[in-house]
Amino acid sequence: xxxxxxxxxxxxxxxxxxxxxxxxxxxxxxxxxxxxxxxxxxxxxxxxxxxxxxxxxxxxxxxxxxxxxxxxxxxxxxxxxxxxxxxxxxxxxxxxxxxxxxxxxxxxxxxxxxxxxxxxxxxxxxxxxxxxxxxxxxxxxxxxxxxxxxxxxxxxxxxxxxxxxxxxxxxxxxxxxxxxxxxxxxxxxxxxxxxxxxxxxxxxxxxxxxxxxxxxxxxxxxxxxxxxxxxxxxxxxxxxxxxxxxxxxxxxxxx
Amino acid sequence: xxxxxxxxxxxxxxxxxxxxxxxxxxxxxxxxxxxxxxxxxxxxxxxxxxxxxxxxxxxxxxxxxxxxxxxxxxxxxxxxxxxxxxxxxxxxxxxxxxxxxxxxxxxxxxxxxxxxxxxxxxxxxxxxxxxxxxxxxxxxxxxxxxxxxxxxxxxxxxxxxxxxxxxxxxxxxxxxxxxxxxxxxxxxxxxxxxxxxxxxxxxxxxxxxxxxxxxxxxxxxxxxxxxxxxxxxxxxxxxxxxxxxxxxxxxxxxxxxxxxxxxxxxxxxxxxxxxxxxxxxxxxxxxxxxxxxxxxxxxxxxxxxxxxxxxxxxx
Numbered sequence: 393x394x395x396x397x398x399x400x401x402x403x404x405x406x407x408x409x410x411x412x413x414x415x416x417x418x419x420x421x422x423x424x425x426x427x428x429x430x431x432x433x434x435x436x437x438x439x440x441x442x443x444x445x446x447x448x449x450x451x452x453x454x455x456x457x458x459x460x461x462x463x464x465x466x467x468x469x470x471x472x473x474x475x476x477x478x479x480x481x482x483x484x485x486x487x488x489x490x491x492x493x494x495x496x497x498x499x500x501x502x503x504x505x506x507x508x509x510x511x512x513x514x515x516x517x518x519x520x521x522x523x524x525x526x527x528x529x530x531x532x533x534x535x536x537x538x539x540x541x542x543x544x545x546x547x548x549x550x551x552x553x554x555x556x557x558x559x560x561x562x563x564x565x566x567x568x569x570x571x572x573x574x575x576x577x578x579x580x581x582x583x584x585x586x587x588x589x590x591x592x593x594x595x596x597x598x599x600x601x602x603x604x605x606x607x608x609x610x611x612x613x614x615x616x617x618x619x620x621x622x623x624x625x626x627x628x629x630x631x632x633x634x635x636x637x638x639x640x641x642x643x644x645x646x647x
Numbered sequence: 648x649x650x651x652x653x654x655x656x657x658x659x660x661x662x663x664x665x666x667x668x669x670x671x672x673x674x675x676x677x678x679x680x681x682x683x684x685x686x687x688x689x690x691x692x693x694x695x696x697x698x699x700x701x702x703x704x705x706x707x708x709x710x711x712x713x714x715x716x717x718x719x720x721x722x723x724x725x726x727x728x729x730x731x732x733x734x735x736x737x738x739x740x741x742x743x744x745x746x747x748x749x750x751x752x753x754x755x756x757x758x759x760x761x762x763x764x765x766x767x768x769x770x771x772x773x774x775x776x777x778x779x780x781x782x783x784x785x786x787x788x789x790x791x792x793x794x795x796x797x798x799x800x801x802x803x804x805x806x807x808x809x810x811x812x813x814x815x816x817x818x819x820x821x822x823x824x825x826x827x828x829x830x831x832x833x834x835x836x837x838x839x840x841x842x843x844x845x846x847x848x849x850x851x852x853x854x855x856x857x858x859x860x861x862x863x864x865x866x867x868x869x870x871x872x873x874x875x876x877x878x879x880x881x882x883x884x885x886x887x888x889x890x891x892x893x894x895x896x897x898x899x900x901x902x903x904x905x906x907x908x909x910x911x912x913x914x915x916x917x918x919x920x921x922x923x924x925x926x927x928x929x930x931x932x933x934x935x936x937x938x939x940x941x942x943x944x945x946x947x948x949x950x951x952x953x954x955x956x957x958x959x960x961x962x
Contacts, residue, residue: 449921449924449925450921450924451921451924451943451946451947452943453943454947461919461920461921461924461946461947462921463919463921500919500920500922532789532792555960556955556958556960556961557961558917558957558958558959570961571955618917618919643962644961644962646959
């Protein structure tokens with residue numbers, strides 16, 4: 393892809409420039425000019441390692457910039473308490489923050505991409521270290537500044553916050569897939585304020601939290617998430633959440 | 648250095664710097680060479696590649712038939728420039744007037760050459776015309792990005808005459824206009840009765856993986872059965888070499904059946920799109936050019952339709 397080659401060349405050039413003054417930028421396998429700054433913003437002074445055990449998956453090129461599928465899997469890394477996903481070159485960088493709790497440190501979602509960008513998962517372990525993995529996804533763009541598709545339908549308010557779900561039970565692990573009806577407006581489309589789900593969690597009958605997810609504007613409209621659990625997930629799970637306008641989400645996830 | 652030498656050097660530097668702007672840019676050449684495949688029937692076979700700055704979007708087949716009183720053109724190519732060069736290529740074959748330009752469907756590589764035929768009747772199915780009107784802008788923008796300078800001055804010019812299916816005589820030669828769907832909402836196939844050549848548009852891909860941005864796979868598969876029943880002697884697919892039998896249909900069918908099965912079984916297993924992307928293609932399909940790329944695109948186009956019914960309302 394010509395565009396991608398050009399962009400990589402530009403990024404490499406920029407990285408070379410920055411690399412001359414800041415050694416830290418040179419560590420980044422994705423050679424992003426933003427990395428030094430993003431690291432400071434999201435990870436502060438905590439120790440950081442680029443770690444191949446943090447695997448991000450996605451297409452090489454985003455066919456639909458409004459719905460770019462991304463997967464995160466972390467194998468062989470104990471005690472992951474938080475996973476932050478960012479897109480370096482998106483106008484809104486932070487995509488989500490995941491606390492696996494009883495779930496595996498793995499999740500799938502779909503997001504909006506404004507242009508080709510590194511997509512990174514940053515997982516924090518008990519010792520405070522951040523383990524970072526990522527890929528580059530190329531995109532024609534426009535995913536963040538276009539209005540949500542559902543806005544053109546008259547009845548989007550009737551389905552707001554509705555949830556479709558399914559649990560696939562396996563012997564080793566199980567998957568919960570969730571689809572929540574929500575415009576997830578970024579606030580970057582002219583005349584449409586930011587309107588998005590901020591918080592989702594799965595709770596059992598005793599109100600114990602089995603996973604918690606903070607979501608931000610770049611998550612796709614009517615988002616679909618998959619969470620994986622070791623063995624069989626607890627019975628009677630409820631998806632509880634809210635958006636930035638105070639609308640509540642509450643739905644029982646039947647097994 | 649003397650001041651004269653400085654002046655000479657300065658002149659030289661300016662000359663070098665300005666040279667590219669002084670020499671008029673040469674028009675890129677698609678090298679269109681009509682290939683005669685039957686009496687009075689010609690095809691311009693595009694490359695089985697994705698759009699690029701190297702091929703200028705010449706990845707598509709266009710064709711023309713020389714009827715007793717004039718020429719019928721089937722698809723006009725990916726750009727204004729292609730349309731102009733196609734027109735010149737036709738004029739090198741026959742001095743007869745252009746009577747009609749058909750667009751088989753609304754995808755940009757099949758109609759963005761319409762601009763070069765603005766003084767001639769252009770015709771397409773009504774669904775094609777409405778697709779050209781609503782999506783033409785985005786298509787054109789996308790091709791500018793992928794094919795670059797070749798697209799210079801190209802604008803989406805939708806066909807003007809709605810086509811209704813049936814037998815028509817154009818310039819003294821009978822054509823059967825056939826309404827199908829599956830690759831898009833309206834796909835026009837044209838059977839040239841006299842030669843037995845079937846112009847299948849993008850309902851058939853041959854040695855080039857099918858594309859699905861507007862596809863309905865089940866409808867497409869049903870259409871392939873109907874195409875196979877037609878009395879054709881030679882088939883011109885939308886992409887790939889002309890083929891004298893049903894091999895193009897069989898390959899397109901095999902790919903689409905596998906695609907549909909892969910999407911459905913993945914959705915039923917609860918797989919995510921990125922997991923499906925990592926799946927290998929069966930060996931006989933993996934060797935079709937661009938199958939890996941088009942499979943990834945198809946997952947983006949179609950997976951949601953297979954996934955949504957697997958989820959249940961939660962209250």
